[in-house]
Amino acid sequence: MTLTGTAADRLLLRTARRGGGWSVVLAVAALADAVATVLLPAALAVAVDDVLSPGPLGPAVAVCAVLVVVSAMTDVLMEWATGAGTARVTAWLRHAFVRHVLAGGPSLGLDPGDATSRVVGGAAEAGLAPAAVIRAVVAVLPPVGAVVALVLIDWRIAVALGVALPVLVLLLRSFVRDITGTVRRYLDVQGTMAARLAEAVRGIRTIAAAGTVDRESGRVLAALPELRREGDAMWRVQGGVGARGLFAVLALQVAVLAVAGLELAAGRISPGELVAAGRYAALAAGLGPIVTHLGRIGRARGAAARAAEIMELPVPPENTGELPPGPGTLEFRRVSAGVLSDVDLTVPGGTAVAVVGLSGSGKSLLAALAGRLADPDSGEVLLDGVPLPRLSRAALRDAVGYAFARPHLFGGTVLEAVGFGTPGAPDETLRHAAVTACADPFIRRLPAGYGTALADAPMSGGEAQRLGLARAFAHGGRLLILDDATSSLDTATEREIGRTLFGASAGRTRLITAHRAATAARADQVVWLDGGGVRARGAHTDLWRDPAYRAVFGADR
Template structure:
């Protein structure tokens, strides 16, 4: 299965990109990793000293000598090992937490800097899976690599000690090493590819589940729960096959490793035992050989750590695919002085081979209420998004009072451009904070004034907690929610206000009141309204008629009404006898 995003500007996102990401995590968590490194070095030194000290103590006992000093040294080494292990656990947890949180913050910031078109390259569930699960796996890699490196150093020290005690024992150990290494390399290689497949399938399943939960009302209303369950669980057979393949690979690798290691240890002990019989080795040295052989084989114990690294590399590659999406390059210049004129010059937006806007040239006069109308798919929502730089055009540019939006600093641009959407998300805590969201420090009086202008103040006041009602649990209808989103735009008193179908759920009377606010209450400010109702277009100073991403005509509603094709845009309203919203283009 291919990933939603296959590559960067230079090609596919590979494990090499993930490895660079993992290296950056190590740099961010260097302080706790440095503590772990020191503690691990102390633990490794103590571990390597233990067999030699134990052998010396045994030889002293057999010789009838005083063992108090040897016992003291053993106690000291054990204390060092215990303390180092404790420090490793504490600092290791801090390293994992630091690396994971740094990666999540970076990824969250990157996602928030994406243009709207790039952000939609991943389904929401897939993006959440990478942000939560994959970052946690990748964040553990620096510590896992450090542990693995320490294990390999300890194993190398054990093998070296075998040669120092008796070159024959070292040679017996090394003779079986190539076979063990070959088994491990084959095992890790096989498991790494399977982990890739497993995580990709998990992401597909998570994306489908998130989509279904987002549309749960439609599912229940349509009685299609069984069908949705089948759709969500469609990747499950792939997940099961990959999971079983992982288990089989682990089982095959496990019994092979479990067969080779005891044979290697038996061979080393047999050579050491013959050395004791021949008088080359002391009895205590036989004990030391047993200990160092165990340390030499300890690198096998780190196969699990190696496997977790292989799994995390897959996770890091998936995170890197999100980082590969280009973010909007922030501008640095201030907002120019001016009344709020918006200019679109040769603006072209292409998505999946389709041109949403096609070389569009348009001038929106300052202080005008401009209504954008057109059939579904004409490019109205896309025009609204590029008007405030929620989306960058592929070609052309949008200017505010003569300055390209791409050159204006993001914070400065957000201060002068406000948005209201068809389905606003209430962020910020309670309803007062949700309305003031993006404009911290706004007083309650200004919030209430904006709510009153949006005809939602009376709705909020009827709630038991009023403006202190938690936004997440506020019992609001679709129209009331839209009015809250409109209040959030009004409280900003921005130079330019963009309404993307922000009144589609309002009843006729409320919509007329809100339109009166847009016409009279915001006079002098530039307003761009994606409109589906003739009454909204009729109150506008200028109507822009879009067709296939181009301006078909523009003028006043009265002027355009003479065209039968223009009248057909509002045919639903005429035939039903009431205003009805047209489908929202997506």
């Protein structure tokens, strides 16, 4: 994915508004510090002239002390406001990123490792932007004030400064451009490594069984040299601007002090003004604070560009439609998506339909389209006559329950895992769902039964599937979709669950992707997918006469 800086800057502007009162505190403190910094050389000039002049000292020394105290106090307040404001902005950005990713769902097609890298590391970098912008803007005030002060001291000194100053401005501009690009490339490589690591963790048992630990370690870490190159490039950019800036600053200060010395010799300025001119020359050429904050802005823009790539991805629109009363009739009207083309299919309400086909025929895709985990490229899917995109997210998820081949379980305890997605469901309902899914016996053997922490409840693939089925049964709704959700169950357990799933009392419409002939045989109707469409539909016993249908289940032709 590639994205211009415009989207990244828009995202940073949105985050800047989230700084709240801390941004105001930071701006006021930074402004007070800048004013104190600009006034201090002038007060110091008066103090020096007072010391060199006969007579009592004036209040200039006391003013210098007050300005130093003000500067110290505002420094502390700026650090406090920067930390608090950055934490608030980063938290908002992470919340917004996570909400967008979860709202987009599977349709975004994101790699988990890369997405995690963007939200964890990228959000932290992007969160620095509001404070860095405020401090960078205010950091410009001392140089501007210094130029004005030099004009007031002697216009010839200001001319000497003005000749060299544009070089520093061009240097800063190129720095922001270069640091933004290299940070973006660094984070891209970091995201690639995170994606490979997440993939390896998901397949860690396969890696261990195959004895390919060294090879996979090499694959995950293969991008380290590139990461080092980009890291070195960042430091070269930073170091390069520092070295060139130091030379430019020294040359500028020498020029200003040389002219100021001539002016002192000519009697046009006082010794105190010579001291002030030197201090103001250093302020006018002060690259340090500006480079620091511009570097943070550059890193923030690079990170925001990566975050904005995902934030700009469209998510399914949120509508407000509700479902009318109905039996759960599911319709596919000329639906095309992936391997599926022009699928016309009606699943009557209250029936159990098994979807079969060879691997790659689109069974799981059809199941995803049925509950809007994916949207078709063309055509539409309807539930009780209402196109799914018109429904509110709450109405859709209340109506449709899913069970998957490899369910991911969420919640603090086993009981919470069964109730995930059904807030407020009574414990009795959740326990009954577990009984229906044949999960109750192994749950009761756990140390604390249903109250066992999920992290302390190691489960086999079949036990996890039973919890996934229990979660789907507890969900309720008028449409239940099982995407290969019994593949890891033993025959006896699958037969027991089937009594409820296919019984007349099941009530709900059931769409079941099936790999076993026994599952298809118990369904009210079978839909046979082949060649991107529905090859046939009917009773399993009727379709079994076709040798090609038997071959779907590995039976002899």
